[in-house]
Ligand SMILES: Cc1cc2nc3c(=O)[nH]c(=O)nc-3n(C[C@H](O)[C@H](O)[C@H](O)COP(=O)(O)O)c2cc1C
């Protein structure tokens with residue numbers, strides 16, 4: 001266990017020729033030689049799990065897109081590079097280091113599912129990544145990677161929900177990032193089944209005609225595909241743990257001496273990852289909390305020996321998420337951290353589900369009042385948290401329950417400590433070895449506008 005590179009290279013891969021010289025392109029050759037069934041078998045046997053946060057089995061997802069045959073309509077494939085999760089910069093880092101493996105994974109997915117349109121979805125503000133992807137797309141098109149596939153880059157908005165797969169489809173169709181009713185593998189892009197408004201989901205029975213099942217995979221997930229299909233499932237399973245095979249790209253930010261992204265074998269202790277990338281906690285302080293984005297319960301500083309794998313981190317009540325670890329030192333009060341997370345989720349909630357928008361707002365204001373008065377009523381807060389995800393279309397309010405709930409469990413005698421002015425927001429860039437958090441988020445309003 002430890003640092004292990006199968007996705008990242010020491011020097012950025014700056015041309016398709018360099019990628020091919022290092023063995024790239026073998027995934028597409030395997031598809032051409034052996035056909036889609038072999039790819040599906042290999043992916044399933046590899047145990048690859050999605051790197052977009054939930055760890056869903058990739059082989060199973062691909063098979064579900066193919067299921068139903070031509071009767072289910074067209075197929076589409078999407079690479080999710082929205083990277084909206086606070087504390088995560090790994091997809092941008094990967095695209096800057098090597099855009100080809102992800103594009104090859106996307107091309108393989110189009111070949112397997114029979115998709116004739118493929119999309120790479122990134123934020124419009126990711127100028128460096130868009131430029132790099134555009135060059136790589138021209139090169140790979142000239143090399144014949146996309147014979148019957150039209151592939152395009154979609155530039156999306158800054159909103160957190162852009163990365164949510166049901167909202168991502170809306171953005172690709174030119175709409176705002178409001179999650180629709182059904183997941184992409186049930187009703188995909190340009191489906192003829194109503195997705196929004198009063199008629200959406202009139203019948204909850206799946207209707208195959210015009211369903212257009214759409215594959216949405218995270219950028220890092222797709223980047224793993226070429227090596228798996230060409231080198232085999234057994235090779236992939238020899239890395240990592242039995243339930244989380246392979247490597248994981250980890251981002252370290254927050255109260256560490258250094259920030260950065262590095263690739264580790266799954267199962268490497270979390271503390272070793274923080275030490276290797278971050279050089280330990282800054283100023284000789286002690287680590288109190290570790291957040292993996294804003295989707296999983298907090299990991300406390302006495303649990304740093306936990307292996308970075310889905311099963312081990314869930315086993316101690318936390319979660320791997322996107323491997324975007326934000327470090328908080330011993331000056332951090334649990335109520336202030338809970339407030340910063342809750343505020344982010346309230347602002348980013350789209351408001352389609354009243355329990356979510358009103359609930360996250362109420363929890364944020366209760367936490368804000370607790371900070372002002374230095375006292376917290378845990379009973380009231382816990383009761384309010386219970387209902388924030390009633391009738392929710394997406395997972396955002398469940399994240400609120402998971403993160404805030406885990407921090408409330410750490411409050412002693414209802415007392416709130418010192419304030420640090422914490423901000424939870426996406427990383428906007430990597431400058432001189434430190435991540436810059438999007439400060440502008442402090443003034444973002446709950447209707448997604450800004451005072452300026
Ligand atoms: C609020 C919210 C935001 C999300 N943001 C992202 C994101 O920025 N990038 C991403 O790849 N997945 C994101 N996801 C997860 C996607 O919905 C989806 O599960 C993922 O892209 C599937 O890819 P995978 O199976 O390869 O992990 C988000 C989910 C939620 C609920």
Ligand code: SF4
Pocket residue numbers: 161178179348349350351352353354356357392393394395396397
């Ligand atoms: S649960 Fe919240 S963020 Fe998700 S769709 Fe509903 S209102 Fe929007």
